Structure formats: structure tokens, C-alpha cells
Amino acid sequence: MLEFMDVMPSEVILAESPESDRATLDRATLHASLGAAAMESMNLLNEIAGQYPEAISFAAGRPYEGFYDVAQVHEYLRAFCAYLRVERGMTDRQVARTLFQYGDTKGIITELVARNLAVDEGIEVDPGSVVVTVGCQEAMFLVLRALRAGGGDVLLAPRPTYVGLTGAALLADLPVVGVATGPGGIDLDDLVVELRLAREAGRRVRACYVTPDFANPMGVSMDLSARRRLLDIAVAENILLLEDNAYGLFHDGPEGPGETGRPPTLKALDRDKRVVYLGSFAKTGVPGARVGFAVADQRVADGAGGSGLFADELSKIKSMLTVNTSPIAQAVIGGKLLSNDCSMVAANRPETAIYRRNMRQVLDGLTKRLGDAADVSWNVPTGGFFVVLTVPFTVDDDLLEQAAGRFGVLFTPMHHFFGTTAGFRQLRLSISTLEPAQIDEGLDRLTALITERLADVAR
């Protein structure tokens, strides 16, 4: 099955370290991803945050944690076990076995995920096309691993993009071709240009990754007409779309997708099965359950006249990566869904109110403090966790260290979302975890930093 490519000379992989007879590995002999900037970003940012525990953090993209209570874990588990007994007719022994033993690779809550998608997103899918994963991150890797067959394959993705996408692509040896991002999300004209350039260069474009709602890191969203045009491009150019929807529920309009609220997801509009949907329960469920999923209802022809679902191929890869997602963790998410009529919109009303309040307070606070500052600007997202500031000075990790150490405030330098090749005049503020007093104090500190830098620039 596997062939030897790029045969290298036989090499010693372990060099003796000077101080002992114990072996030392040389990182240059390890997988190329381990030298990539994107793989270091998270560690580096966490390290700085860890050194300044008193700093107010606009850096963390975590969900609001003010309502967490360990009793909920027990309640959710009980709710799921009750469902197994009542709705699925299991004996106590079968319930125990379902939670304790190895389980179906695709997961034990695929039915509940399908109901959730119908209730919250108007997406109708067969549970058989759902693969429950260890967070959305594993779903990304499964899809990229499946799609990367040879060295000419490439993925399109907006630039800047979520670091986790860059990392998963590195692990799958799949190069990412960046597509420009505008105020309305991914730039569709540039997408077509980049796609054709890649093809002219002999690449096979497998798919385009996109987050239509409140994309990390920009916080921008696509409107309905852009979504329809993107789907048309996918059909015309014969590519898949990988839709990441981690933040869609946290919007500043009426509940539910549609005319009056946010636009429907790509998957809800997908008539041609061009969209693989990447779902996350990290923000809407419980991050600590590490449960996400992929919806992959594309047919796959096996070359022998038969066919199955793309979900089945992802499931095969998953069986060799994590075997199955912890049924106990799935039960926690399943129980939360069951306790809320399968609606995460309903489950997250208190959190959504907080995110709206925080976003408004941050945007108003920026206007009040920096509305008159020359060359300082920011976007105005209608939901999600993120706002991006543009400033007339360099924003790098040194500035972050100074912000943390001298001013007591943390943010995320945007260059981390550009693979450290651009974005050096932007910073991302996350609004999700803070209380009102922290936001005011944090914005004061950030303003002090920015004011000092502006004075330096003016000098």
C-alpha cells in the first residue's frame, strides 16, 4: 500500500548528548510540523499568560465559565442514562456497558446530534452521516487526512485563519493556500483566483475551509448572498467546502437562523452535498467533554461498483486515531442536549446574553476611549467572541509581554493567525470570559498601552 518516497540516506537518529550516555533526539529528524510556527503559537501564548496570572485577559477564546458547577456533570450523565433506559429500552446492564465499554466508532449520540442540527440550524441529516469526534479539532484532522492523497494536494483557507486548522493541515502534510479575507468574510473573487493559480501550478485543490459565522480570529460573517455564491463556486469548480461553525449560535439577533436572524449555514443551503460540516460542542456544550463532530454525507465510490458515505471513511481513520470518542464524555453532551430539548440555543441563553453584553461593552468602551485616536480602528462584529483592532505600530510577542508585564493586560497578536508572515499591526480581543468590571479595567490598561505607543509613533 505504502511506497517509499524520497528515499533518504540511512542516518543516525540519536546523537549522544555531551553530559551523559543518554540519547538525545535531534528535532531536525522529526516531522516537519514540529518546526512550524503555528505549532508553537498556543504554547507560547499560554506561557506568557501563565507568567502574568494577574493580567486581565482578552486573549482566551474559552467560553464563559461563571455558570459551571460539577453537579451538572452528574445531572447530564443521569439524563443520558435515563434516555438510554426509556427511549432506547436498555437494561441497567446495557446502560453500564454503553458508558463503560468500547463503543461504535461513529459515536453513541449521532441521533441526538442530528436532532440538534435540525432544531438549532435547520440542517436535516441522517445520523449515519455523523461522526462524533474528540472535539472539532479531530474532525478537521480526519477530513484533511482523508483528502490528502498525494503531494500535489492543497487546501484553500482564509487568511488569517484559525491556528487549529493550520496545525491539522501540517499534521496531514497538506499545504494551505491562503485566500484574502474582507469585511464580509472570505473574499470570493480571490478564492477563484487562488484556486485557478493553484491548478495552473499543477496542484489538486481538495477543498476550501471556511467559517461563515464570526470566524476566528476576525469575527466577520458572510451574508446570505455570499454563502449562495460560495456554494455555486464549489459546484462550478468541483471542490468540497469544510464549514466550521463553532460560534454561530452566539449572534446578536433573533434566535435561530433565517431571514430575521443570522443567515442559514452553508450546510443548510447545501443541495449538492458539497459541504462537510464541522461541529463543536466546546463552546455550546462543555469544553471539558471534548466532543465535536463531522457531518459527511457525500457518497464515496469504492471503484468496485459499490459506494458508502464519506462519514464511513472518516470513521475508518478515526478507528486508528482514537478508536472512538469517550462514551462517558459523549453522555455528558448527550445529557445536556436531552435536558434542553436538543437545543443548544436554549441551553446557552444565559451565556449568549453575557457574550452580547460583553461585546457591546467592549465596542462602546473602545469608541469612548479610542474613538478619536488617529489610525486606530476596529471591526464591529454582530456576534461571536472576537474583535480585531488595527493600530499604526508593531504588534508582536514582545509587545504582548510588555502589555502583560507593564500594563497587566493580555490580547492575541494577529500574526499568529498569519503563520507569522503578516498581521503585525493587528491584535485580537476576545470578549467571552470577562466580567463587566474587568472589561472596563482591561480597556483602560489597553488604552494606556496604545496611547504610549501612539506617542512613540508620533515622536
Add this chain to the structure above:
Amino acid sequence: MLEFMDVMPSEVILAESPESDRATLDRATLHASLGAAAMESMNLLNEIAGQYPEAISFAAGRPYEGFYDVAQVHEYLRAFCAYLRVERGMTDRQVARTLFQYGDTKGIITELVARNLAVDEGIEVDPGSVVVTVGCQEAMFLVLRALRAGGGDVLLAPRPTYVGLTGAALLADLPVVGVATGPGGIDLDDLVVELRLAREAGRRVRACYVTPDFANPMGVSMDLSARRRLLDIAVAENILLLEDNAYGLFHDGPEGPGETGRPPTLKALDRDKRVVYLGSFAKTGVPGARVGFAVADQRVADGAGGSGLFADELSKIKSMLTVNTSPIAQAVIGGKLLSNDCSMVAANRPETAIYRRNMRQVLDGLTKRLGDAADVSWNVPTGGFFVVLTVPFTVDDDLLEQAAGRFGVLFTPMHHFFGTTAGFRQLRLSISTLEPAQIDEGLDRLTALITERLADVAR
């Protein structure tokens, strides 16, 4: 970082299916692993098992489930939360955050894992060299992904070998060179031969995977002198050893490794940090928690004069694969450890007694029924879950279907552990999940099948 290799012509990846305008993917355009026999094995075996629910199964490698009770999950979670409060001084809010939020990529139970290794295996490791993973399967993939830098890299592994190892290697595009297995486990003379042949062919041998205790599928173990010689070979030939120890605790001797019980693990004997230890709590903890770990205390030089641990490199890969192992799932395993003085030997006394009883009953039952049968033989493991029978007729999936349908008994054809290139006269019996009456009835059914086949052969 990534280079384009094997540039392919631009290709259409989606062919229109005949019956509709919906797209169909062609499996030939997907990653090569998806065409490999090893990736199908589990599905195929599960499918046959699913069709014959009344059959007595010697196929399932699952742990014994007779003691499972959902109340244990709640108890383990409470025990772990009490430990966070008392031993680690956390407030209720911090406890909730630890379980609910994103956590340290390396895990929240690395201390407990280190204690467990000291108590049960006499292995002394720093918690910083432990990476908690989504089962041992993820640990395998992390290590193989890290070690596979180029197309010339290869891994050595015993033949036959655990299907999960083959699968993880396929996902990492890492070819596996098979090493013969004898009654004392991996054949060390053949190992040296294969290693040198691979190097002469221009391959870079990264490591050798090995399960010294009751290896799946053969059930064979290495004695102390073989373990010492394997470590010497690793030093002399400058390779890493990947030690899988999923079954070591289930042995038929005094408790604990040492002179009187089973021999120590390779990691306990490892003076030169040649061993990456792959741990599993699936058999000793709760399979449904999906918690395993890697111990990777090798130093890695970064080329700039600095160095870190191999565990840190694995952690970076993990951050882009699954972010972190579910803290809730880790808490379940942590709680089980805390409830048993960090000893899984102690926690598994009832199960170990059952495995011993079952192994004895199967071996005695085979002797009674087939002791005089010409050309039928089996090995006599001193622990673990597996016994392998050798017969003078073909053992393939057709035979398994007949065994299931006509005789009501299931086993695992050994060819699945040889990548369907050998092993067609062997079958694996797993003894872990059965009750005594099922074993007797199952062996009667198996004997009826074998007797019929022997008569066919004699004709």
C-alpha cells in the same frame, strides 16, 4: 515548511453520480490508508459479529464487563474532585473549571499516572514526561507522526502485530517492516537482520514497536534476558523502542513485576532513555473513558542549543489533533486510581482472577477436546487475553462466517494481524469477556467446526 512532492496533474475530485446531480467522491482520490486491508479489519469483524448476536464470542478483545455499574462513574468523579480540593487545594470554582474547561495539553492526571507507574511497574518517571492521550491508540499515532519525517523512514514491528499499530502507521505514512515472532516474542536475531537490510536499502529505521507482555495477537511474552538483549540492541543500533503494555497486569504469577512475577517492563530496565512507553487504561481502568498515555522522557535538541523533552513534541502534535484529552474522562480514571492507592493491580484483582480462571478453562478445555487431534496445536500463555490455535486447514473470513452462522461461535482469523498476507492457518481466541458456561459451550461449538474441517482435510 511543507514542500510539494510528487506533483500530480490537476484532477477532478468529484465525479457526478449517475442518478442525480449530487457529487460522489472517488475513493482512489483519498488517502492511501483508506484502501488498506488493516483499516477494514475491525469493521469487517464487527459486522460479522453484529450479524450473529447469539454466537459465543472468542473474538472480542474487550475487558470483562461483569462488574460494571454506572454508580462507579459518579464515585470516581467524586473521588477525583475531592483530591483536587484536598491534595491540590482547589476551591469548588477551580474544581469545576478543571473539569469543564480546556485543560493542559499533557493532561490533568500526569502526577497520578507517574504514581501508578511507580506503584505497579517500578517505573520512575517525572510527570512532565507523561502525555495523557485519547487511549493508547492516540499515543501510538503521536509517536509515529513525530518520528516520520520523510519517505525513507520505516518502523520495525513484530509480525503478526496489533491492527491498531498497523493502522496508526498507515495514517502517518510510515511503512512497517515486519520482524518474525517466536515463542518468546519478537525474534531478536531477525530484528537485527531486518534492521540492517532496511538500512542497506536506504531506509532510516526510526524505532521498533514491541509488546513484551502477552502481545496481541499471539499472547507470547519476552523473558528477562530477551528484554535486556533488546535494550542492548536498541543502544548498539541507535533506535528507539516503543513499548506497548496493555496486558502486563493480567499475568498468572505473583503480583508486581520482578524476579518472582513477570519480568520488569522495558521502561523499568531502560537506563539509556531508549524506550517510549505506551500506556493504556482501557483494560485496567474503564475503556469508555478512552484514556491512555505516553511516557517520552527523551531529550530533543532544537538545533539552536536548547532542548526539551520528546513529551513536549508529542504534546504539540496532540494540541493540533485532539487539543487535550477530556478532563472529565481523565477525572474518571484519576478517581479510579485514587480509590485504589494508585494501583491498577489492586483495582483489578477480581478481573485478574477471572482472566486466570478463563485462560485455564480454555487451555484445559482445548486439551480435553482437541488434545489428540492431529495437526491442531495452540500456545500456552501465562497471562493476557489471547490464545492462538494452529490448524491444518484455511482460516479466512468465510470460515468465520460459517463458524458464526452454522456453529454459533466467533473467533478472529489471524490473517487480520498479518495484513492479509499470511496467518491463514491460525485463529485467535480471546478469553476476557466470557463466563464459564459460555466457554464450555463455545469450545464444544469450536470443536465441532474443527472436527468437520479435519474430516474434510482427511478426505
